[in-house]
Amino acid sequence: MMGDQFSQYNVWLVSLSFAIAVLSAFTSLHIASRLLGSKGNDRIVWVSIGSFTLGAGIWSMHFVGMLAYDTHMTVTYDPLLMSISILFSIVSSAIAFYVISIEVNKTSTYLLGSGLIGMGIISMHYIGMAAMQMPAAITYNGKLVALSVCIAFIASYTALKLFLSYAQAASCKWRLWTSACVMGVAITGMHYTGMAAASFDGMSVAILPQMDSSIDQDTLGYLVVGGVLLIMAFTVIVIKYQARIEDSNHRFAIIDRMHRSIIESANDAVITADHDGNILSWNKAAERIFGYHSKEVIEAPLEKILPTGFQNAHQDQGEGNDERTGQTVELEGIHKSGRAFPIELSLSTIKDGANVYFTGIIRNITERIESQKRIEELVYRDDLTHLPNRRMLYDHLSSCIEEAADRAQTIAVMFLDLDRFKQINDVYGHRVGDHFLKKVARRTQSCLTSNDLLARQSGDEFVIVLTETSEDEVRNVAKEIIQAIAEPFFIDNLELYTSTSVGISLYPKDGTDADTLLKHADTAMYEAKKEGGNQYSFFTNELDQVISRKMMIETGLRKAIEREELEVYYQPQVNVATQKVIGFEALVRWNHPVLGLVSPGEFIPLAEEANLIIPMGEWILREACLKFKEWVDDDHTLTHISVNISAIQFKQPNFPDIVKATLKETNLDPSYLELELTESSVQEPERAIPTMHRLKMMGVKLSLDDFGTGYSSLSYLKDFPLDTLKIDRSFTQAIHENQRDKAVVETIVHMALKLGLNVIAEGIETPEQLNKIIESKCHEYQGYLCSPPLPQHQIAAKFIKKELSLNIQKEPLNQEASS
Numbered sequence: 018m019m020g021d022q023f024s025q026y027n028v029w030l031v032s033l034s035f036a037i038a039v040l041s042a043f044t045s046l047h048i049a050s051r052l053l054g055s056k057g058n059d060r061i062v063w064v065s066i067g068s069f070t071l072g073a074g075i076w077s078m079h080f081v082g083m084l085a086y087d088t089h090m091t092v093t094y095d096p097l098l099m100s101i102s103i104l105f106s107i108v109s110s111a112i113a114f115y116v117i118s119i120e121v122n123k124t125s126t127y128l129l130g131s132g133l134i135g136m137g138i139i140s141m142h143y144i145g146m147a148a149m150q151m152p153a154a155i156t157y158n159g160k161l162v163a164l165s166v167c168i169a170f171i172a173s174y175t176a177l178k179l180f181l182s183y184a185q186a187a188s189c190k191w192r193l194w195t196s197a198c199v200m201g202v203a204i205t206g207m208h209y210t211g212m213a214a215a216s217f218d219g220m221s222v223a224i225l226p227q228m229d230s231s232i233d234q235d236t237l238g239y240l241v242v243g244g245v246l247l248i249m250a251f252t253v254i255v256i257k258y259q260a261r262i263e264d265s266n267h268r269f270a271i272i273d274r275m276h277r278s279i280i281e282s283a284n285d286a287v288i289t290a291d292h293d294g295n296i297l298s299w300n301k302a303a304e305r306i307f308g309y310h311s312k313e314v315i316e317a318p319l320e321k322i323l324p325t326g327f328q329n330a331h332q333d334q335g336e337g338n339d340e341r342t343g344q345t346v347e348l349e350g351i352h353k354s355g356r357a358f359p360i361e362l363s364l365s366t367i368k369d370g371a372n373v374y375f376t377g378i379i380r381n382i383t384e385r386i387e388s389q390k391r392i393e394e395l396v397y398r399d400d401l402t403h404l405p406n407r408r409m410l411y412d413h414l415s416s417c418i419e420e421a422a423d424r425a426q427t428i429a430v431m432f433l434d435l436d437r438f439k440q441i442n443d444v445y446g447h448r449v450g451d452h453f454l455k456k457v458a459r460r461t462q463s464c465l466t467s468n469d470l471l472a473r474q475s476g477d478e479f480v481i482v483l484t485e486t487s488e489d490e491v492r493n494v495a496k497e498i499i500q501a502i503a504e505p506f507f508i509d510n511l512e513l514y515t516s517t518s519v520g521i522s523l524y525p526k527d528g529t530d531a532d533t534l535l536k537h538a539d540t541a542m543y544e545a546k547k548e549g550g551n552q553y554s555f556f557t558n559e560l561d562q563v564i565s566r567k568m569m570i571e572t573g574l575r576k577a578i579e580r581e582e583l584e585v586y587y588q589p590q591v592n593v594a595t596q597k598v599i600g601f602e603a604l605v606r607w608n609h610p611v612l613g614l615v616s617p618g619e620f621i622p623l624a625e626e627a628n629l630i631i632p633m634g635e636w637i638l639r640e641a642c643l644k645f646k647e648w649v650d651d652d653h654t655l656t657h658i659s660v661n662i663s664a665i666q667f668k669q670p671n672f673p674d675i676v677k678a679t680l681k682e683t684n685l686d687p688s689y690l691e692l693e694l695t696e697s698s699v700q701e702p703e704r705a706i707p708t709m710h711r712l713k714m715m716g717v718k719l720s721l722d723d724f725g726t727g728y729s730s731l732s733y734l735k736d737f738p739l740d741t742l743k744i745d746r747s748f749t750q751a752i753h754e755n756q757r758d759k760a761v762v763e764t765i766v767h768m769a770l771k772l773g774l775n776v777i778a779e780g781i782e783t784p785e786q787l788n789k790i791i792e793s794k795c796h797e798y799q800g801y802l803c804s805p806p807l808p809q810h811q812i813a814a815k816f817i818k819k820e821l822s823l824n825i826q827k828e829p830l831n832q833e834a835s836s
């Protein structure tokens with residue numbers, strides 16, 4: 018019977034039936050794979066198409082299978098049962114797919130899904146069989162029927178299992194084909210086993226129930242072809258559609274992966290949050306910056322890492338419904354350790370329907386802030402004391418003035434200068450000096466409130482700015498500081514003392530801008546210093562005139578030699594007996610670019626203070642020797658050039674060497690040079706006398722200037738190797754009126770004669786004065802009567818007589834003059 022049956026099959030149609038089953042299974046499963054992620058309407062569409070395809074496939078397979086089987090009878094089909102059979106296969110597939118789409122990963126899902134599909138296949142088959150109308154009755158072999166049922170269930174279970182593993186593995190297409198094939202086996206296997214279970218027992222046509230309407234084999238053939246075409250059309254559509262979806266899915270996946278890798282490799286923290294500020298995502302940089310692993314912060318509120326300030330930025334972003342990007346704010350972030358650090362947050366919003374999400378890019382700006390601070394330190398702070406420097410002082414004072422102007426307040430600028438700080442530096446070295454300055458700064462600061470500014474101006478100069486103050490208050494602060502600084506300082510087991518001079522200027526009385534106030538406080542400080550230091554002094558307008566000139570001289574002095582602003586004038590010295598000019602005193606002049614001609618009486622003391630007298634004195638000495646060498650070469654009657662030597666110059670241990678070198682350099686015979694020393698130079702005889710001797714040994718002459726005004730005791734005058742005494746102008750001024758002065762001059766001359774010294778009287782302006790000098794037996798004089806000090810070219814023109822020939826003329830000329 019079975020053998021018979023095989024011969025009754027058309028192999029091509031059998032194969033076609035299998036192909037239909039596989040194809041429809043593939044299409045429907047493909048569709049089912051879409052179901053897994055879909056929701057709502059999408060799911061209904063997919064379930065409908067999938068179940069329709071599979072139902073049509075089972076149905077078409079069945080009837081192709083029937084066409085393949087030759088029953089040797091005319092078979093027609095009952096359309097009602099046929100419709101019911103297709104309905105069964107479609108509905109059961111639909112339920113199966115729906116079940117699968119609800120919950121994927123459960124055994125019950127597989128069982129239920131495959132059970133439903135199996136039921137569909139089985140019921141389709143047997144209802145289809147029942148729809149047959151032919152002159153035979155169908156009997157079934159129970160065992161084979163059971164086997165067909167088993168095939169349907171087991172094969173569809175296996176197919177589903179394979180399919181679901183495909184769906185999870187996502188991209189493995191051969192699994193889908195395998196599961197489609199297994200499903201095909203379930204359908205066709207069940208069908209042909211069912212057919213094998215059936216035997217058609219012939220009966221008379223008469224008992225054949227005759228239906229009004231029935232479908233014959235040809236119609237069935239068309240229907241089946243229609244069903245197959247439909248399945249194929251669906252298959253093509255689904256495959257095309259799937260390819261497109263996969264392509265865009267793939268692109269999305271690639272882009273998503275790229276975004277992820279960008280976010281993960283970013284140096285900045287990239288954080289997303291929902292509208293309530295709960296963290297949704299957290300990248301590697303965020304872990305690094307905040308110290309939290311993503312597990313610790315996902316779902317946590319942003320306040321955990323951004324305690325303050327975020328709310329504002331967040332609200333700003335939340336208001337209005339547009340998506341926004343790029344608003345950048347600087348906030349403080351909190352590290353897991355609790356440490357706060359500066360961050361820069363740029364916040365963007367993304368809208369999804371009614372939901373708003375935030376994306377924050379966060380950068381740790383600790384380093385930037387620190388380097389900003391370092392730059393500020395460098396620009397605005399003093400290296401040593403870390404006090405504000407001159408620049409910050411200036412900015413601060415300027416802004417205080419702006420504020421005070423609006424509110425009519427008084428500002429005080431106090432200029433502090435330590436007295437004798439240079440000595441500490443010189444004696445104990447710069448290390449101690451620096452330490453000392455730091456302590457002074459600290460002690461000064463302790464006398465001030467947090468509203469006051471203490472700045473280091475330079476060296477040992479400090480400036481204090483007091484705002485909203487009064488004259489009395491400033492006075493008190495100044496007293497307090499002066500007192501505090503006068504207390505001893507202990508450094509390296511040393512007990513050091515200093516004091517400070519404080520100059521004060523007040524806004525608006527003494528100035529309305531920072532420059533003026535600082536300058537005037539400085540001026541007032543000079544005054545305090547001049548009065549002996551360790552005191553304060555308020556600025557006054559009178560001070561300004563005196564001191565600003567002094568400051569101009571001081572600051573210009575350093576450059577005066579370089580700029581050739583100095584010039585040596587010469588004043589003739591006259592032999593009283595012969596009335597002949599026998600020598601000159603060199604007197605320096607300064608052509609100040611602003612102040613004009615400045616007298617040495619004014620700038621020499623300042624040059625001495627600033628230690629500039631040494632280079633200046635050397636320059637004058639060289640200049641005078643050079644010039645006198647020219648003159649004496651022309652005029653042999655000249656006997657000397659007098660050059661003033663400051664006590665500071667004279668006290669240099671190598672002073673005689675300098676003189677010697679200058680004489681050598683200028684080629685002047687030492688006997689022509691006379692050095693005018695002051696009494697202060699010879700105040701320490703034990704040091705002065707050896708130097709004087711060294712000079713004398715060289716052949717240089719020495720004179721004592723301004724004799725009679727100092728404290729030098731006449732008793733040790735004899736110990737000095739002098740050549741000349743210069744009687745000070747204060748004695749000659751009134752010599753013609755005042756007997757006492759005349760007596761003093763006569764006594765000096767008398768004593769000088771006894772000591773073998775030459776005497777010269779200064780400041781002789783009138784013939785009367787000259788007469789008294791002659792009476793006093795003074796040897797020489799100098800003064801306006803003969804000539805004021807003059808520039809060298811005038812001296813040369815007036816007083817240097819060029820000798821035409823050799824020395825022969827010298828004698829007669831001298832005699833002429835003396836006669």
Ligand code: C2E
Binds near residue numbers: 603618634662779
């Ligand atoms: P000194 O050495 O006593 O110089 C004499 C001063 O008296 C000069 O003033 C001179 O111009 C002035 N004089 C001369 N004859 C008369 C006169 O008949 N009547 C009046 N009223 N004054 C007269 P000068 O040039 O202003 O010098 C002032 C002082 O400056 C000098 O006093 C001297 O101590 C110092 N000095 C000038 N040149 C130099 C220099 O090259 N080196 C140093 N170390 N000191 C100098």
Ligand code: CA
Binds near residue numbers: 602661693722
């Ligand atoms: Ca002099």
Ligand code: CA
Binds near residue numbers: 722723779
């Ligand atoms: Ca003098």
